[in-house]
Amino acid sequence: MVSEDEAAKLTAREVVVRQETTETGAITIAIVDIAAPPAKALDAVLDVKARVDEVSSIENVAYYREEAENLGVNFELSVMGVGINFSTLYVIDRDAHLAEYALDPTKENEVVKAEGFYQAFEHNGGSRLIYAGTSDSGRRVPGWIKRWMTNGALQDQLQGIRTRAEASK
16 A cells, blocks of 8 residues: 555656665565556566666676576675675566565575565556565664665666566567
8 A cells, every 4th residue: 555645756657665774684665656567567677687787786697597487696786885795586476477586595695684576566557566675784784875775776776677667568
């Protein structure tokens, strides 16, 4: 359910972000409306390599597993000059327009937790994409960095997903 204020933001083609922070991470929900069907929105989500050009903190993305229902992705980030490397495994349910992800326990990860999902639903002739994620770096993160990641990186990522989905209609 979205508030009146959030509905107005979505109508204005903004990304709505709700976040609860902890000392070492955050629990985040983000919502974006996309003028494309849910299948196209999910395709854009799964084009993870495209995020390198859209999110300044992502330096490199490499797929190490590409299957119909699973996508293994290694991320190399740089946050304020600090390199962070981790791998996530996406489990894909195309019928539900859902991609769930979590850290791949078979890989070496420099974060404690990165898990969540992206799910697209039919909405107003297009789709509404919901992102929910929990992250934990395992180390104290200053509030301004958390805000930058939410208001910068996540916004850029979801706007990029929307742009790519709408371009592929």
